[in-house]
Amino acid sequence: MRRFLFLLALLFTLAHGGAADAHVRSESHSVWELNGGHVDLVMIIPALEAARLERGRSQPSDAALEAYLAQRVYPLADGRRCALVPPIQALSARAGYRRYDFTFACPTAKKMTIRSGAFFDLVPSHINYAQIQNARTGEFTEQLVTRDRQMLEVAGGEADRLKAAGFPDFVRMGVMHILTGVDHMSFLVGLVLISRRVKDLLFVITGFTLGHSLTLALAVTGVLRPQADHIDALVALTIALIGLENVAVQAQRPGAVAAAFAAALAAMVGLKLAGFGALPALLLLGAGLFGANYLLACGQVRDAARVRLAITVVFGLIHGFGFAAGLLDEPLPPQRLGELLFGFNVGVEMGQLALVGAVAGLAWALGRVRLAPPRPIVVDAAAAGLVGVGAFWFVTRAF
Structure with missing residues (x-):
């Protein structure tokens, strides 16, 4: 009986340690495509996260959500924020999600950094899963964005150092x-x-x-x-x-x-x-x-x-x-x-x-x-x- 309880406990711990309560975890997804000084971003937001802007009472309008994201999610080149190229496009998404496409024009492709700071002011434990692809080199990486790590270097600096390590x-x-x-x-x-x-x-x-x-x-x-x-x-x-x-x-x-x-x-x-x-x-x-x-x-x-x-x-x-x-x-x-x-x-x-x-x-x-x-x-x-x-x-x- 003790062996059975031991195995049951192990299964509980390992199976639910990462996945339990996944339906209430605060998370979002972003897909970044870098092509020189041109950056395309697709943000995928669960409806649950979007509703936080209205304190859970209702869904915000596209304009309100786009304005919120535009202030907090953007690339930088050589330390300067890249310009947002309007319009922001609301894309079709599967049920329970909202999806938006952003385009940015950067003055240079040197020392590219992305900032993803959305929702951390509402939920400090929020996590963003960022997928980053360089269209010119074909390189693809996945990174976790957290409240304590909202800036990611994607070209130059630490990124190039690790590739050359x-x-x-x-x-x-x-x-x-x-x-x-x-x-x-x-x-x-x-x-x-x-x-x-x-x-x-x-x-x-x-x-x-x-x-x-x-x-x-x-x-x-x-x-x-x-x-x-x-x-x-x-x-x-x-x-x-x-x-x-x-x-x-x-x-x-x-x-x-x-x-x-x-x-x-x-x-x-x-x-x-x-x-x-x-x-x-x-x-x-x-x-x-x-x-x-x-x-x-x-x-x-x-x-x-x-x-x-x-x-x-x-x-x-x-x-x-x-x-x-x-x-x-x-x-x-x-x-x-x-x-x-x-x-x-x-x-x-x-x-x-x-x-x-x-x-x-x-x-x-x-x-x-x-x-x-x-x-x-x-x-x-x-x-x-x-x-x-x-x-x-x-x-x-x-x-």
């Missing part, structure tokens, strides 16, 4: 993504702390690598792209779970810890149903079931190393989507995705091995000179810290 540059990007990501580093430190033997550490690192390699590739190639803020919250939850596992094992009360964890997530489900919080109720429910069963399993299995291998594969799946967010912030050259993915993944592995090696080496060195406090004290203190910081990040990201 070599394999070592991709590796360096992966290394820096690990060494500058505080949440990913916290999780890796937690893996070291719960591993009492080298074999245990090899199990968890292997599982984590398998998981994040898969979802990194799926996200960057566009096969799966869960909502970024959901993934950020789940990454924080994995950090708290690593700490809670130690608490459950050391206190020898896995049932109580699992019940407390499940109750906390159930309370968040209740708040979501009452209208508070950004995470979908099904995602919270799945995370609660999965986490509670994970804590029960690790607290009752005599050799938890093999259980952790399976669990860290799941954790790796979540972190892989988080790694992908760093790549999706770049104007990715589609013809070099394979090389970029391989190099970035190599860099991620180098970064995590360097971090794990440094932490393990420091612990060994302190032990050799007899300066290290007893391991149970260190692990318990670190576990408490992981629970605290993971829970804080999870709650703040959930609300």
Whole structure:
């Protein structure tokens, strides 16, 4: 029965982490075609988003929606805003959507940038999926536009730098993504702390690598792209779970810890149903079931190393989507995705091995000179810290 609940929870978490409540997610789509100094833009707006201009009471007129978009969505060339060439055309669209065509004339084709700032003033968590094609070179990229990233360089500057980058540059990007990501580093430190033997550490690192390699590739190639803020919250939850596992094992009360964890997530489900919080109720429910069963399993299995291998594969799946967010912030050259993915993944592995090696080496060195406090004290203190910081990040990201 416990295995069944565990699998059910896993399916809930993975299936609904990115897709649950997709019908109420705030999003829009844009298609940009660059042809020298001539730029054509097609904006696809769900009717739900358009109604936000009228506070949901009705649909705005074409003129009102066109004026709103024209002030917030446009290209720039060499730092100067491109001129809008009238008229804006309202195109036919499938039921539930509105579609508009904009044409812009830019004074130059150098250092082209696009700005997509629509709807962020109404819904801060809004996401725009931008497709960008250069008609002269045939290059095609897809980028995510968020409130904190409304400007995208599409020619010159960072865009050209990445196209000219070599394999070592991709590796360096992966290394820096690990060494500058505080949440990913916290999780890796937690893996070291719960591993009492080298074999245990090899199990968890292997599982984590398998998981994040898969979802990194799926996200960057566009096969799966869960909502970024959901993934950020789940990454924080994995950090708290690593700490809670130690608490459950050391206190020898896995049932109580699992019940407390499940109750906390159930309370968040209740708040979501009452209208508070950004995470979908099904995602919270799945995370609660999965986490509670994970804590029960690790607290009752005599050799938890093999259980952790399976669990860290799941954790790796979540972190892989988080790694992908760093790549999706770049104007990715589609013809070099394979090389970029391989190099970035190599860099991620180098970064995590360097971090794990440094932490393990420091612990060994302190032990050799007899300066290290007893391991149970260190692990318990670190576990408490992981629970605290993971829970804080999870709650703040959930609300």
